[in-house]
Amino acid sequence: MEKKELFTISALTENKAGLLNAVTIIFTRRKLNIESINVSETEVEGVSRYTIVVYASQHQAELVVKQINRLIEVLAAFLYRNEDIYYQELAMFKLPTEVFLNGNTIEAIVRNNGARILVIEEDHIVIEKTGHRDEIKALHTHLKPFGVLEFVRSGRIAISKSKRKTDSFLRELEAENINNL
Amino acid sequence: METLVKDSNKQPKPSVKGATPVKVTGSEAIILSLLSEGVNEVFGYPGGAIMPLYDELYKYNQQLTHYLMRHEQGAVHAAQGFSRVSGKVGVCIATSGPGATNLITGIADAQVDSTPLVCITGQVPSQLLGTSGFQEIDIIGISMPVVKWNFQVTSAHEIPEALAKAFYIAASGRPGPVLIDITKDAQFGELEFSYQKCEGLRSYKPVPKLDISAVGRAATLINQSQKPMILCGHGVLLSKAGKALKSLAEKADIPVASTLLGLSAFPPTHPLNVGMLGMHGNYGPNIKTNEADLLIAVGMRFDDRVTGKLESYAKQAKVIHIEIDQSELNKNVQADVAVLADAQQALQAITTLVQANKHTSWLAEFEACNAIENQKVNQPELYPTQGAIKMAEVVRMLSEKTKGKAILVTDVGQHQMIANRYYQFNSCNASVTSGGLGTMGFALPAAFGAGVGDVKRQVIAIAGDGGIQMTIQELGAIAQYKVPVKIIVLNNNFLGMVRQWQQLFFDKRYAATELVNPNFVAIAKGYGLQAKGINQRQDLDSALNELLASKASYFLEIKVEREENVFPMVPSGASVSEIRLA
Numbered sequence: 001m002e003k004k005e006l007f008t009i010s011a012l013t014e015n016k017a018g019l020l021n022a023v024t025i026i027f028t029r030r031k032l033n034i035e036s037i038n039v040s041e042t043e044v045e046g047v048s049r050y051t052i053v054v055y056a057s058q059h060q061a062e063l064v065v066k067q068i069n070r071l072i073e074v075l076a077a078f079l080y081r082n083e084d085i086y087y088q089e090l091a092m093f094k095l096p097t098e099v100f101l102n103g104n105t106i107e108a109i110v111r112n113n114g115a116r117i118l119v120i121e122e123d124h125i126v127i128e129k130t131g132h133r134d135e136i137k138a139l140h141t142h143l144k145p146f147g148v149l150e151f152v153r154s155g156r157i158a159i160s161k162s163k164r165k166t167d168s169f170l171r172e173l174e175a176e177n178i179n180n181l
Numbered sequence: 182m183e184t185l186v187k188d189s190n191k192q193p194k195p196s197v198k199g200a201t202p203v204k205v206t207g208s209e210a211i212i213l214s215l216l217s218e219g220v221n222e223v224f225g226y227p228g229g230a231i232m233p234l235y236d237e238l239y240k241y242n243q244q245l246t247h248y249l250m251r252h253e254q255g256a257v258h259a260a261q262g263f264s265r266v267s268g269k270v271g272v273c274i275a276t277s278g279p280g281a282t283n284l285i286t287g288i289a290d291a292q293v294d295s296t297p298l299v300c301i302t303g304q305v306p307s308q309l310l311g312t313s314g315f316q317e318i319d320i321i322g323i324s325m326p327v328v329k330w331n332f333q334v335t336s337a338h339e340i341p342e343a344l345a346k347a348f349y350i351a352a353s354g355r356p357g358p359v360l361i362d363i364t365k366d367a368q369f370g371e372l373e374f375s376y377q378k379c380e381g382l383r384s385y386k387p388v389p390k391l392d393i394s395a396v397g398r399a400a401t402l403i404n405q406s407q408k409p410m411i412l413c414g415h416g417v418l419l420s421k422a423g424k425a426l427k428s429l430a431e432k433a434d435i436p437v438a439s440t441l442l443g444l445s446a447f448p449p450t451h452p453l454n455v456g457m458l459g460m461h462g463n464y465g466p467n468i469k470t471n472e473a474d475l476l477i478a479v480g481m482r483f484d485d486r487v488t489g490k491l492e493s494y495a496k497q498a499k500v501i502h503i504e505i506d507q508s509e510l511n512k513n514v515q516a517d518v519a520v521l522a523d524a525q526q527a528l529q530a531i532t533t534l535v536q537a538n539k540h541t542s543w544l545a546e547f548e549a550c551n552a553i554e555n556q557k558v559n560q561p562e563l564y565p566t567q568g569a570i571k572m573a574e575v576v577r578m579l580s581e582k583t584k585g586k587a588i589l590v591t592d593v594g595q596h597q598m599i600a601n602r603y604y605q606f607n608s609c610n611a612s613v614t615s616g617g618l619g620t621m622g623f624a625l626p627a628a629f630g631a632g633v634g635d636v637k638r639q640v641i642a643i644a645g646d647g648g649i650q651m652t653i654q655e656l657g658a659i660a661q662y663k664v665p666v667k668i669i670v671l672n673n674n675f676l677g678m679v680r681q682w683q684q685l686f687f688d689k690r691y692a693a694t695e696l697v698n699p700n701f702v703a704i705a706k707g708y709g710l711q712a713k714g715i716n717q718r719q720d721l722d723s724a725l726n727e728l729l730a731s732k733a734s735y736f737l738e739i740k741v742e743r744e745e746n747v748f749p750m751v752p753s754g755a756s757v758s759e760i761r762l763a
């Protein structure tokens with residue numbers, strides 16, 4: 001068996017109903033589990049960005065990216081290793097407000113972990129943390145003794161280290177693919 | 182008997198309301214869009230959700246001929262057959278729900294065999310979407326894995342653009358099936374119609390720009406090679422690259438082997454033609470795959486039926502892979518030079534850089550293999566003197582009598598392999614078969630479509646007694662429209678190909694492969710077709726003459742040897758070098 005690694009796939013697409021389904025069945029068909037997926041509008045209107053994290057062999061990941069690229073509405077799809085991108089996840093931890101009764105330990109934890117307190121309500125507070133998976137995990141470990149009521153973590157979003165600019169990239173595609181057959 | 186099939190080229194060009202917008206209904210807009218794309222024939226089956234469109238088909242029956250098939254699977258296979266012989270986009274129409282789901286097998290078949298189709302399905306009114314209303318099915322979701330593109334139209338004004346994109350996407354690049362699902366209210370709705378052909382989409386690059394450096398590297402490999410071999414795939418036919426391939430092969434003196442779907446791209450009698458690749462291909466090209474120092478694969482995708490066991494496939498050879506679909510490159514076989522391009526463009530560019538060469542002793546090795554295969558397999562198959570009729574002799578005689586000029590539409594199984602092994606295809610796009618999906622039931626409706634798509638060539642369907650029964654109802658369409666296709670059923674009273682595997686790999690345990698068959702001749706006659714059945718060698722010649730001479734459709738059942746096996750054979754999972762001759 002080929003060695004499996006964590007890959008990030010980033011795709012720019014047209015905003016079309018059903019495209020998410022078309023993208024995910026590419027993974028389903030190969031029985032690949034998607035670790036996380038994020039879809040959102042880009043700075044260009046009508047263009048979405050998919051960020052998909054998958055645990056796969058390099059060959060498998062490459063084939064999947066080619067299949068994604070093959071979808072008509074996909075403008076471009078790229079395969080990245082962690083070192084090729086800046087990436088973050090967002091986590092929120094809900095704790096009982098009583099945690100403040102222990103002096104300022106919580107505030108210290110929040111500060112030392114580069115997190116912030118998002119809300120303070122009468123019976124609960126929410127701490128927000130942006131970072132890599134292991135950083136969020138570390139914070140989680142620190143907070144556990146205080147009684148975490150609920151925890152939620154987003155999928156990864158990522159941006160490549162290249163200097164490509166989305167709108168000029170799109171203009172290039174338009175010039176290449178339209179009326180130029 | 183007069184034929185009702187019109188030569189599509191001779192039909193008057195319909196006047197299409199184009200430039201100045203006119204107010205029409207959605208369903209009329211569908212028709213006008215089809216006419217704008219040059220469509221003159223469609224295959225389909227009506228039902229509730231598509232009735233508005235059928236009402237317009239009725240009004241436009243002078244410009245657009247609708248062929249009523251007997252099952253939606255028949256309609257989609259007919260559209261495939263039509264496309265495969267004519268090079269045009271095949272169009273089929275079905276209603277929502279079961280009509281749409283019945284198309285799926287054919288759509289999947291067209292996807293894997295790169296056949297351009299536009300499939301139009303009716304859908305329940307948009308307010309019923311997602312309610313499990315009568316005959317509502319999520320055909321967009323169901324078809325998603327097997328289409329090149331699909332789109333649901335819920336408003337009349339979307340129709341021209343959706344269809345323009347559909348035709349553009351289906352036909353360009355690596356062709357494939359597109360499905361357009363149109364709600365009933367969109368068909369009834371009104372729009373200002375004007376049609377603009379799609380001239381490109383920014384997210385879709387059908388024809389990649391030829392990479393000159395890859396061309397150069399490919400030429401260098403060819404110039405250095407002592408034992409090169411060309412693998413000619415379906416892409417050669419799709420990009421009309423037969424001539425370009427021939428130029429390259431002749432200039433550098435390279436043997437040419439074809440995949441099943443690539444057959445008929447390169448003349449069978451050409452001295453450089455070394456036959457068919459794959460599980461039931463020829464001995465030489467299979468054995469020599471593992472001795473060649475260079476494979477030049479053109480418009481093919483290294484399917485497992487071609488490569489056998491990948492771990493021992495052509496490990497000694499360098500590989501040039503010319504392919505228009507980027508997702509096929511480095512998928513199964515790692516290419517030393519991957520040329521992402523249209524086959525014709527790439528071949529022409531490579532040929533100019535290739536030096537004239539001779540590979541006399543290499544070619545002689547193929548000759549030697551050929552002689553072995555000929556003696557051990559082909560001669561006894563092609564010229565038996567006793568026992569029951571053999572499939573191969575039928576095909577040989579057909580090939581001789583038609584001078585290889587017919588279109589052969591084959592079903593799936595032993596007869597398919599035998600027919601494609603022994604018929605000497607003398608014209609392009611002449612072998613219509615279900616390759617990648619191996620869909621039994623393909624032949625009869627695909628032959629109908631081929632007969633509509635090409636009225637000049639003789640169309641002969643060859644099916645087994647198993648496969649013919651999967652779509653036998655299409656005899657009804659053949660009779661109704663008097664499409665003069667010839668039908669040969671090679672009856673061995675078995676699901677022959679499965680029985681062969683049972684014999685060879687399951688100790689002859691014939692589980693569920695013996696067939697008790699109906700009286701095929703009576704069935705064909707029941708449909709009003711001329712029909713005959715034979716089981717004696719001495720009747721074969723005259724029966725085939727009668728079949729071929731008939732102006733109308735003709736059904737011939739030939740009882741053949743029951744337990745015949747197709748050889749050579751690369752057993753499933755074995756290496757191409759382990760090809761067996763018996």
Ligand SMILES: Cc1ncc(C[n+]2csc(CCOP(=O)(O)OP(=O)(O)O)c2C)c(N)n1
Pocket residue numbers: 592593594595596597619620621622644645646647648649671673675676677678679
């Ligand atoms: C729809 C479908 N079902 C099952 C199969 C599996 N299959 C492949 S060949 C074959 C036997 C075909 O028998 P027949 O049509 O009699 O042709 P023969 O092999 O005898 O020439 C079967 C069942 C298939 N290819 N397609």
